[in-house]
Amino acid sequence: MGELEQKLVWESHTRRKAWTVWGFWFSIVLLTVFCWLEMTEDTIWFFVYDAPVQAADLIDRMFPPEWLYINKLYKALWDTLNIATLGTLLGVILAFPVAFLAARNTTPSTKFVRPIALFIIASSRSINSLIWALLLVTILGPGILAGIIAIGLRSIGFVAKLLYESIEEINSTSVEAIESTGASRFQTIAYAIIPQILPAFLSITIFRWDINIRESTILGLVGAGGIGLFLSSSLNVLAWPQVTLIILVILATVVVSEYISARVRSLLI
Amino acid sequence: MLKIEHLKKRYKSGPWVLKDISFEVPDGEIVGLIGPSGAGKSTMIRCVNRLIDPSEGNIQLDDVSLSSLSSSKIREQRRHIGMIFQEYALVERLSVMENVLSGRLGYLSFWRSFLRRYPQEDIDNAFEYLDRVGLIDHANKRADELSGGQRQRVGIARALAQDPRLLLVDEPTASLDPKTSRQIMRLIQSICREKALSAIINIHDVPLAMQFVDRIIGLQGGEVVFDGKPDELTEDVLTRIYGDEDWTDVKPDDEDDEQESEEAA
Amino acid sequence: MRTWQRPHYLVPDKRWRIALWIAFFLYLIVGIGSIEVNWQRVYEGLERGGRFIEGFLNPNFTRRAADIYSGIYESLTMTVTSTVVGILLSIPFGMGAARNISPKPIYLFCRSFIAVSRSMQEVIVAIFLVALFGFGAFAGFLTLTYATIGFLGKLLAEEIEEIDKKQLEAIASTGASWLQRMHIAIWPQVMPRMIGLSFYRFDINFRESAVIGIVGAGGIGATLNTSIDRYEYDSAGAVLILIILIVLACEYLSGWIRKWVS
Numbered sequence: 001m002g003e004l005e006q007k008l009v010w011e012s013h014t015r016r017k018a019w020t021v022w023g024f025w026f027s028i029v030l031l032t033v034f035c036w037l038e039m040t041e042d043t044i045w046f047f048v049y050d051a052p053v054q055a056a057d058l059i060d061r062m063f064p065p066e067w068l069y070i071n072k073l074y075k076a077l078w079d080t081l082n083i084a085t086l087g088t089l090l091g092v093i094l095a096f097p098v099a100f101l102a103a104r105n106t107t108p109s110t111k112f113v114r115p116i117a118l119f120i121i122a123s124s125r126s127i128n129s130l131i132w133a134l135l136l137v138t139i140l141g142p143g144i145l146a147g148i149i150a151i152g153l154r155s156i157g158f159v160a161k162l163l164y165e166s167i168e169e170i171n172s173t174s175v176e177a178i179e180s181t182g183a184s185r186f187q188t189i190a191y192a193i194i195p196q197i198l199p200a201f202l203s204i205t206i207f208r209w210d211i212n213i214r215e216s217t218i219l220g221l222v223g224a225g226g227i228g229l230f231l232s233s234s235l236n237v238l239a240w241p242q243v244t245l246i247i248l249v250i251l252a253t254v255v256v257s258e259y260i261s262a263r264v265r266s267l268l269i
Numbered sequence: 270m271l272k273i274e275h276l277k278k279r280y281k282s283g284p285w286v287l288k289d290i291s292f293e294v295p296d297g298e299i300v301g302l303i304g305p306s307g308a309g310k311s312t313m314i315r316c317v318n319r320l321i322d323p324s325e326g327n328i329q330l331d332d333v334s335l336s337s338l339s340s341s342k343i344r345e346q347r348r349h350i351g352m353i354f355q356e357y358a359l360v361e362r363l364s365v366m367e368n369v370l371s372g373r374l375g376y377l378s379f380w381r382s383f384l385r386r387y388p389q390e391d392i393d394n395a396f397e398y399l400d401r402v403g404l405i406d407h408a409n410k411r412a413d414e415l416s417g418g419q420r421q422r423v424g425i426a427r428a429l430a431q432d433p434r435l436l437l438v439d440e441p442t443a444s445l446d447p448k449t450s451r452q453i454m455r456l457i458q459s460i461c462r463e464k465a466l467s468a469i470i471n472i473h474d475v476p477l478a479m480q481f482v483d484r485i486i487g488l489q490g491g492e493v494v495f496d497g498k499p500d501e502l503t504e505d506v507l508t509r510i511y512g513d514e515d516w517t518d519v520k521p522d523d524e525d526d527e528q529e530s531e532e533a534a
Numbered sequence: 535m536r537t538w539q540r541p542h543y544l545v546p547d548k549r550w551r552i553a554l555w556i557a558f559f560l561y562l563i564v565g566i567g568s569i570e571v572n573w574q575r576v577y578e579g580l581e582r583g584g585r586f587i588e589g590f591l592n593p594n595f596t597r598r599a600a601d602i603y604s605g606i607y608e609s610l611t612m613t614v615t616s617t618v619v620g621i622l623l624s625i626p627f628g629m630g631a632a633r634n635i636s637p638k639p640i641y642l643f644c645r646s647f648i649a650v651s652r653s654m655q656e657v658i659v660a661i662f663l664v665a666l667f668g669f670g671a672f673a674g675f676l677t678l679t680y681a682t683i684g685f686l687g688k689l690l691a692e693e694i695e696e697i698d699k700k701q702l703e704a705i706a707s708t709g710a711s712w713l714q715r716m717h718i719a720i721w722p723q724v725m726p727r728m729i730g731l732s733f734y735r736f737d738i739n740f741r742e743s744a745v746i747g748i749v750g751a752g753g754i755g756a757t758l759n760t761s762i763d764r765y766e767y768d769s770a771g772a773v774l775i776l777i778i779l780i781v782l783a784c785e786y787l788s789g790w791i792r793k794w795v796s
Binding site: 042051079131140148 | 544561565566568569570571572575576579580582583586607608610611612614615618650653654655657658661662665666667668670671672675741742744745748749755758759762763765770774777778781782
Binding site for chain 2: 171173179180181183186187192195
């Protein structure tokens with residue numbers, strides 16, 4: 001009797017679970033179909049059907065790349081590198097205190113300071129560097145300064161989030177031990193916390209630098225300097241062979257920076 | 270002289286972890302604090318150096334009342350109280366020497382400690398303490414390269430570097446094998462004797478405690494249920510502290526210990 | 535008397551350390567020197583900067599309410615469709631790019647498809663797709679789908695490559711067909727992480743949908759672009775705040791669903 005009852009309860013439990021899972025997937029399908037219909041409402045299907053022809057035409061115009069154009073790109077590449085590197089430095093310097101204010105075990109107040117720090121992190125993470133650049137160009141004028149600050153602002157959230165997570169994971173008894181020697185708050189940070197998070201910090205920084213190289217290649221589209229500036233002007237005059245070359249150069253830069261970042265990070269670990 | 274009067278502690282509005290504890294530790298006495306897990310041993314010693322703030326009562330070291338100090342003043346007093354931890358609590362990515370020198374942090378300005386510019390006297394002393402605990406050759410190794418017993422010795426040297434008047438020791442042997450445990454306890458005991466230091470040692474290994482301490486305080490449910498010499502610790506008393514169990518095995522084995530000292534020498 | 539110096543574990547040789555620091559400062563000087571700043575222009579811009587901060591703190595949701603609403607709506611529909619389609623397509627591409635289960639030509643094709651998708655910024659892809667498919671959300675949808683395939687496909691391929699080969703062989707020896715093998719041996723192991731990453735990608739896709747609008751691929755980016763171009767910082771602030779709120783809501787929701795799934 002008891003066994004049977006149990007079985008019944010168990011069955012109805014799994015059956016309800018099966019229904020919820022099924023309902024979950026069904027609502028996702030429904031949502032997707034609805035979104036698809038809404039999204040394609042304004043789509044001009046003629047352009048879509050015509051796209052293969054356009055693509056063939058475009059590829060025809062893009063090749064061969066204008067190889068000699070590379071001589072004009074060196075300075076722009078140097079600017080791109082500077083935007084990424086200096087922007088990363090700026091972001092890291094700003095992210096460091098924010099991470100300490102956001103980590104539960106180091107924040108001066110969980111009620112007041114921590115939410116502010118978390119809001120800074122969330123805003124910086126939600127807004128792409130291209131949007132920051134768009135804003136900063138209207139404020140500071142075109143040039144790599146706007147790019148550097150845009151990259152810096154975007155990096156704060158990324159670096160601070162990963163950093164505060166690693167601060168929250170540190171061994172707390174070492175911190176207790178340093179406190180028990182009579183160390184001040186800053187001494188405790190310098191002796192007990194920073195040595196523990198340093199490897200993570202360096203690795204996060206280099207990881208972000210790699211991403212920033214990638215992002216800084218396009219900031220020129222909105223006037224914030226670097227190789228994107230040339231991409232934008234070549235696109236404007238429909239100089240497709242130049243566009244091809246610039247994209248090849250961007251791809252090469254990204255591959256090289258990814259290689260460097262992976263090498264340095266493996267050295268750190 | 271450490272004096273604890275009517276110490277009480279509860280976390281927020283939870284139950285009382287410590288209920289009215291009073292005892293005194295004269296200079297040079299080694300006190301073993303025993304009791305089941307959850308009896309409040311760890312809270313008890315953390316109240317002394319205010320890693321945990323007591324709810325009520327008075328704690329007095331010599332002529333300073335620790336329990337009433339503001340949080341900025343307590344730092345000055347913490348320098349005089351060395352603490353040794355169960356999991357060693359070293360900063361593993363710093364060198365052994367830096368870990369020992371970190372015992373001096375309470376005496377140094379931020380920048381001097383940040384730049385590692387310690388007074389020559391501190392460095393000399395640190396080498397002496399490392400020598401005392403037998404790790405002089407490991408000074409520049411990273412702490413995570415050492416074995417458990419060696420790490421605990423660094424922890425002891427760090428506490429010594431504070432030039433303390435009192436040692437708080439929290440389960441020093443819980444993560445160590447039996448032989449290393451004895452060596453560590455013997456080291457703590459002989460250092461306390463040399464420097465006429467008093468110490469409170471939390472320990473759950475009763476035979477080990479009986480062998481190395483001058484006095485035992487039994488804690489049960491946040492209250493002192495025994496306070497006396499190790500040889501007064503009868504089966505009755507143990508039952509009072511830990512509950513019913515067969516205690517016939519719990520006797521310090523002197524023979525074994527002598528053998529071990531020979532090995533160590 | 536014994537002196538003591540702090541040992542350095544990362545770069546033990548003192549000369550190397552000095553050399554690295556000198557190189558770092560030299561770069562810093564040269565790099566910062568290469569910034570050309572028109573201080574006159576910056577000075578004029580400061581007033582606008584102040585207005586932006588003011589606008590962000592005091593956002594105006596009403597002036598461009600219709601644009602903002604349709605932009606956010608389009609961004610969301612683009613994000614949902616591209617994430618779902620991207621996940622579905624990343625499964626064949628991911629399996630194709632796993633060295634241990636797919637034939638060489640397919641492996642090479644899928645790997646290069648994924649590699650290009652990962653190294654190309656979404657904005658650049660969007661520029662091309664807008665040129666081919668015309669302005670609007672469809673080009674944006676394709677861009678985000680392509681990026682999703684690259685992101686999830688690579689992770690899926692790596693997971694499959696890591697899976698213990700023995701387990702695969704044990705099931706193969708029972709005479710299971712290729713599809714059965716996929717279903718029994720690989721899917722259960724890969725599934726949990728993929729669900730988490732899919733939500734993460736949804737979040738990224740939404741953020742990217744705000745950017746590709748700048749080059750004409752639909753979504754809220756276009757609205758943002760016009761408000762900033764016209765110095766309407768209070769409307770721009772409203773859009774930015776909406777983006778932040780939606781991203782936060784996505785993160786919260788995905789955390790909740792992940793807990794619910796496991």
